[in-house]
Amino acid sequence: MNPVLQTDTERIVIEPVTRVEGHGKVTIHRDAEGRVAQARLHIVEFRGFERFIQGRPYWEMPVAVQRLCGICPVSHHLCAAKAVDLLVGGESLTPTAEKIRRLMHYGQFFQSHALHFFHLASPDLLFGFDADPVDRNVLGVAAAHPELARQGILMRKWGQEIIQATAGKKVHGTGAIPGGVNRSLTREERDTLRAPVSHMLTWAREALELARGYTLENLPDVGHFGDFESNYLALVRADGAMDIYDGELRAIDPRGEILLQEPDSQRYLDVIAEEVRPWSYMKFPYLKPLGPEEGWYRVGPLARVNACDFIDTPEAEEARQEFKGLAGGGPVHHTMAYHWARMIELLHCAEVIQRLLDDDDLLGAELRTEGPRRRREGVGILEAPRGTLFHHYRVGDDDLVTRCNLIVSTTSNNEGMNRSVTQVAKQRMEGVDRITEGMMNEVEVAIRAYDPCLSCATHALGQMPLIVELVDEGGDVLDRRARSGGS
Numbered sequence: 001m002n003p004v005l006q007t008d009t010e011r012i013v014i015e016p017v018t019r020v021e022g023h024g025k026v027t028i029h030r031d032a033e034g035r036v037a038q039a040r041l042h043i044v045e046f047r048g049f050e051r052f053i054q055g056r057p058y059w060e061m062p063v064a065v066q067r068l069c070g071i072c073p074v075s076h077h078l079c080a081a082k083a084v085d086l087l088v089g090g091e092s093l094t095p096t097a098e099k100i101r102r103l104m105h106y107g108q109f110f111q112s113h114a115l116h117f118f119h120l121a122s123p124d125l126l127f128g129f130d131a132d133p134v135d136r137n138v139l140g141v142a143a144a145h146p147e148l149a150r151q152g153i154l155m156r157k158w159g160q161e162i163i164q165a166t167a168g169k170k171v172h173g174t175g176a177i178p179g180g181v182n183r184s185l186t187r188e189e190r191d192t193l194r195a196p197v198s199h200m201l202t203w204a205r206e207a208l209e210l211a212r213g214y215t216l217e218n219l220p221d222v223g224h225f226g227d228f229e230s231n232y233l234a235l236v237r238a239d240g241a242m243d244i245y246d247g248e249l250r251a252i253d254p255r256g257e258i259l260l261q262e263p264d265s266q267r268y269l270d271v272i273a274e275e276v277r278p279w280s281y282m283k284f285p286y287l288k289p290l291g292p293e294e295g296w297y298r299v300g301p302l303a304r305v306n307a308c309d310f311i312d313t314p315e316a317e318e319a320r321q322e323f324k325g326l327a328g329g330g331p332v333h334h335t336m337a338y339h340w341a342r343m344i345e346l347l348h349c350a351e352v353i354q355r356l357l358d359d360d361d362l363l364g365a366e367l368r369t370e371g372p373r374r375r376r377e378g379v380g381i382l383e384a385p386r387g388t389l390f391h392h393y394r395v396g397d398d399d400l401v402t403r404c405n406l407i408v409s410t411t412s413n414n415e416g417m418n419r420s421v422t423q424v425a426k427q428r429m430e431g432v433d434r435i436t437e438g439m440m441n442e443v444e445v446a447i448r449a450y451d452p453c454l455s456c457a458t459h460a461l462g463q464m465p466l467i468v469e470l471v472d473e474g475g476d477v478l479d480r481r482a483r484s485g486g487s
């Protein structure tokens with residue numbers, strides 16, 4: 001467990017963690033000999049969705065709960081919709097409804113992966129971890145690599161246009177409803193979205209090559225940068241293919257052996273449990289059969305590419321096979337390889353979107369299905385850009401929500417991110433006399449590899465406790481005001 005800190009430790013604080021979605025900080029403690037005694041990622045945001053939606057009608061959930069986030073609202077929108085489908089007997093969607101939802105979801109993945117890679121991660125890859133912060137940002141990328149920056153903007157724009165066409169709005173849309181969707185595409189809308197496909201495929205290939213080339217060229221460093229073996233969790237189709245919208249929960253161990261595969265999403269609590277630790281508002285999920293010490297796992301692009309048996313689009317599958325070659329066909333554990341895996345998924349999304357846009361079911365009129373009211377409880381699971389997402393609702397006889405549980409993707413990576421932070425801190429900060437900005441950025445680089453969405457991942461009940469202190473120039477506290485969490 002965590003070491004007991006002595007009073008003479010040096011405390012290094014990185015606050016805020018930059019170029020991530022949400023707010024967090026890192027604290028690193030070094031002992032008198034300069035050894036890292038403790039390193040932690042602290043999530044300092046509050047979210048109370050699991051409580052304040054209690055008492056709301058179940059049909060509001062797809063729209064209400066996506067307000068968790070402005071970065072990946074589609075993931076919450078669709079996951080909640082999948083859960084409430086079960087409440088109305090609408091789990092077997094019409095072909096039009098399922099394909100509209102899938103198009104929405106793949107558009108969300110495409111724009112989210114483009115946003116992270118080009119806007120948040122690429123400055124580190126293009127300029128180096130210790131480059132001048134004045135240049136090491138998206139404006140620096142635009143100045144030094146204008147065509148690359150332009151492509152990133154246009155790729156994200158295309159993904160957002162797909163979301164708008166299927167959900168009604170680019171952010172916080174309303175397209176998915178219990179048992180289906182509320183609109184299909186017109187032929188004109190479909191043709192407009194299809195026009196840039198060839199450009200998007202080309203740019204996705206180029207982004208994949210950039211991530212691949214960076215990983216291979218820097219493999220000795222990448223292979224020792226906050227790395228460790230872990231379990232992985234992802235959805236796969238019944239035949240083992242990658243599927244980001246629906247599938248069976250599969251967990252693999254560090255050697256790639258299947259630990260479990262659960263086809264019934266409603267039984268996720270037989271598979272997953274959550275641990276609480278006092279220094280973070282994020283929980284720590286783990287595989288229940290293994291317990292908290294051995295059962296922690298990682299999710300997201302690295303987990304999905306490691307866990308699946310194949311990808312059902314040809315170019316992404318070819319890229320997956322080369323990627324798995326890094327580890328002789330077994331799981332790739334390099335934390336920085338998240339970027340390569342993410343770009344494999346970007347290309348996969350472009351291929352799937354092209355396939356969907358050629359399907360006339362998107363133009364259909366049968367939008368919703370509803371069977372006999374079957375249950376008062378529903379669980380939805382899908383893959384968000386950052387990893388496996390769980391939504392669980394229970395409703396009363398009055399159709400009002402009585403219980404909600406959310407396990408958000410970034411939450412599942414909590415243990416992994418903390419281990420990466422600790423590894424990099426030990427590798428870069430032990431035994432040195434001076435802590436540089438570049439060293440602190442390397443800790444952030446390890447966190448960014450996971451593309452965390454810290455806003456989504458935190459949930460709390462009540463009012464945030466607040467302490468305000470007025471301090472003079474000598475450090476003496478002149479005045480202090482405190483508000484408790486329950487006031």
